[in-house]
Structure formats: C-alpha cells, structure tokens
Amino acid sequence: MKLSVHGEYALRALLVLGTHYGEPVISIQTISDEQKIPKKFLEQILNDLKRTGAVESKRGIAGGYRLARDPKEITLAAVIRHIEGALAPISCVSERFYEKCSCPDEARCAIRNVMKEVREQIVKVMEKVTVAELCERSKRLAHEPVSALDYVI
Amino acid sequence: MKLSVHGEYALRALLVLGTHYGEPVISIQTISDEQKIPKKFLEQILNDLKRTGAVESKRGIAGGYRLARDPKEITLAAVIRHIEGALAPISCVSERFYEKCSCPDEARCAIRNVMKEVREQIVKVMEKVTVAELCERSKRLAHEPVSALDYVI
DNA sequence: GTGAATCTTGACTAAGTAAGTAGTTATTAC
DNA sequence: GTAATAACTACTTACTTAGTCAAGATTCAC
Numbered sequence: 001m002k003l004s005v006h007g008e009y010a011l012r013a014l015l016v017l018g019t020h021y022g023e024p025v026i027s028i029q030t031i032s033d034e035q036k037i038p039k040k041f042l043e044q045i046l047n048d049l050k051r052t053g054a055v056e057s058k059r060g061i062a063g064g065y066r067l068a069r070d071p072k073e074i075t076l077a078a079v080i081r082h083i084e085g086a087l088a089p090i091s092c093v094s095e096r097f098y099e100k101c102s103c104p105d106e107a108r109c110a111i112r113n114v115m116k117e118v119r120e121q122i123v124k125v126m127e128k129v130t131v132a133e134l135c136e137r138s139k140r141l142a143h144e145p146v147s148a149l150d151y152v153i
Numbered sequence: 154m155k156l157s158v159h160g161e162y163a164l165r166a167l168l169v170l171g172t173h174y175g176e177p178v179i180s181i182q183t184i185s186d187e188q189k190i191p192k193k194f195l196e197q198i199l200n201d202l203k204r205t206g207a208v209e210s211k212r213g214i215a216g217g218y219r220l221a222r223d224p225k226e227i228t229l230a231a232v233i234r235h236i237e238g239a240l241a242p243i244s245c246v247s248e249r250f251y252e253k254c255s256c257p258d259e260a261r262c263a264i265r266n267v268m269k270e271v272r273e274q275i276v277k278v279m280e281k282v283t284v285a286e287l288c289e290r291s292k293r294l295a296h297e298p299v300s301a302l303d304y305v306i
Numbered sequence: 307g308t309g310a311a312t313c314t315t316g317a318c319t320a321a322g323t324a325a326g327t328a329g330t331t332a333t334t335a336c
Numbered sequence: 337g338t339a340a341t342a343a344c345t346a347c348t349t350a351c352t353t354a355g356t357c358a359a360g361a362t363t364c365a366c
Contacts (some may be wrong), residue, residue: 001155004354008254012264029311036257040356046313062365063362063363076267102189103165149364201341212343212344215333216334240310
C-alpha cells in the first residue's frame with residue numbers, strides 16, 4: 001500500500017516549486033538542498049513532472065524549474081497517477097488503470113467491493129488537495145507551536 | 154499505492170475459509186481451485202497466515218486449513234499489516250511500521266500532514282471490515298441481479 | 307566566443323521484492 | 337509398514353526500485 005520514493009520526492013519538489021510560485025525558476029540544486037533529495041535522482045523526477053505537464057524548465061546558467069500551471073489546479077491525485085500509476089489498491093478497481101484480475105467473478109467479488117471503498121477514500125483526499133493547499137498547510141504548520149503538532153512514534 | 158498479489162491472495166483465501174467456517178478443514182487444493190490461485194504459491198501464503206495466527210492447519214491425508222479465530226475478529230487491516238506491512242502510504246505516518254523519512258522537519262511536513270489523512274481513511278475502512286463482513290458481502294453480491302452491480306471499465 | 311552553470315538523455319547497477327518451482331516431512335488409511 | 341495425501345521449507349528466476357555515472361545540449365555573463 002506504499003507510495004514509492006519516486007512519488008514522494010515528486011510531491012516534495014512540487015511543494016518547493018509551489019512556495020516559490022511567481023519567481024522565475026528554481027534550480028535542481030536548490031530543491032535538492034532544501035528537501036535533501038539526491039540531485040541526480042531528482043533530475044529524473046523533475047523530467048517526469050515536465051512530461052506530465054506539471055512543471056516547465058529553463059535551461060542555461062540561470063535555469064531551473066517552475067510550475068507550468070496554477071498551483072490551485074494541480075491535484076496530488078493527478079501527480080501521483082502520472083508518476084506512479086493507479087491510486088487504487090488493486091487494479092481491478094482502478095478507473096484509469098483498470099486491469100482484469102484473476103478472481104472467478106469480478107462483478108460479485110467481495111474483496112473488490114471493499115477495495116472500491118478504500119479507493120474512493122484515497123481518491124477523495126488526493127483529489128481535494130492541490131499543490132496550493134499543500135503550500136498553505138506548510139505555512140500554517142511552520143507557525144504552529146511544536147507542542148500543537150502531533151508526533152507519531 | 155498498490156496491494157501486492159500476496160496480500161490479495163491472502164484475502165481471497167480467507168474469504169474461502171470464512172465461508173466454510175465451522176467445517177473441519179479445507180485443503181489448499183480446494184482454495185486454489187475456487188479462487189484460481191497457483192497452488193504452490195498459495196501454500197506460502199497460507200503459511201504466512203498461519204504464522205500471523207489467522208489460520209491453523211492440519212497435516213496428513215485429510216489435512217487442510219481453517220480459521221484459527223472467529224471470522225468476526227479478523228480484520229482486513231490486521232491481515233494486510235501482517236502480510237504486507239504498513240497500510241500507510243508513506244512510512245513516516247505509519248503507527249506500527251514507523252520509519253523516519255528524509256524530509257527536513259517531519260513534524261511540520263505538509264506532505265506528511267496530507268498522507269496522515271489518507272492513512273486514516275484507509276485504516277478506517279480496513280479496520281472496520283472483518284472476514285465475517287467479507288463473507289456477508291460475498292453472499293449478498295451473489296444474490297443481487299447483475300444489472301444492479303456496478304462494472305468498472 | 308569561451309566558460310561555467312544548468313538542464314537533458316540514456317545507459318548502467320546494486321539491492322530488494324515478487325512470483326513461482328522443486329523437493330522434504332508429517333499424517334493417516336489400509 | 338507402506339503408500340498416498342497434504343502441509344512445509346528452501347530455492348530460483350525475473351522484475352522493479354532507487355540511485356549513479358557519463359556525455360551532451362542550452363543559455364548567459366563576460
């Protein structure tokens with residue numbers, strides 16, 4: 001049920017680009033430093049994001065990346081779907097990456113029935129949250145006293 | 154965000170064992186036939202399930218498997234956690250499989266904040282649904298007319 | 307134009323996971 | 337006690353993931 005680092009890094013990169021939205025471009029180096037992501041690996045990921053149309057790049061000495069669209073219009077669901085594929089826990093309940101599974105009667109499969117619920121819940125959150133929302137949360141969290149934050153051990 | 158086949162097969166096997174709850178034991182062969190799961194692969198999975206305490210086995214000529222506990226007490230969450238590990242999409246929001254991630258300030262990480270919501274939603278469904286519930290759904294779905302079922306293409 | 311900084315592309319690799327196979331051990335009917 | 341059946345254990349193969357390396361292309365300051 002896990003997101004790959006690939007997907008996680010993509011979100012982290014978008015968060016950085018989102019907070020600097022409006023500025024010309026941000027270099028890979030800056031993102032890499034800020035989020036502690038291996039630079040060469042990050043290059044690949046930003047390239048993926050570029051192919052999906054989330055970011056655009058500028059080459060050369062003052063080059064870098066920036067969001068290609070309004071951060072309000074980039075949902076986490078869309079990003080993850082492009083980078084990782086299905087959000088659904090099993091592909092027989094995925095709407096965009098549907099694949100038939102081996103169970104004898106898919107339409108009457110109880111597991112599929114449950115997983116459809118899980119999928120809906122995941123999509124509900126990921127579709128709602130945009131890069132803009134992510135940035136707002138980040139800002140809000142930065143101002144909250146540490147005691148108010150909930151740690152998970 | 155996907156469940157592995159391992160986890161899926163485990164649930165399918167438990168569904169079979171659940172519907173035959175009360176009977177002495179069910180052989181791997183039967184489960185394999187009923188759910189079209191490669192037999193030898195299924196052996197491994199049932200073995201895993203045995204180690205987690207969900208099923209118990211009987212060897213020899215009339216051997217097989219049966220649920221070790223009341224199907225009402227076996228939640229999908231518990232099964233998947235044992236077979237696959239964390240339900241959470243990233244391990245820094247997992248309660249039982251927590252791992253520190255590389256982000257600079259975990260407590261104030263916006264992505265973590267969102268993923269915590271996703272995790273909660275997943276857990277909510279998976280914790281609620283037990284093997285007994287799965288069997289009921291299966292029975293209910295079997296009796297519904299095909300037209301009432303929603304197909305996903 | 308030269309050089310330095312940056313993105314771009316592709317191949318490469320090491321490690322881990324998934325899926326499946328083969329052979330072994332225990333139980334019981336006869 | 338032997339043979340059949342079924343659980344159990346260990347191993348293999350292929351694929352994916354996470355990350356590196358190297359060479360190339362573009363832009364801009366000077």
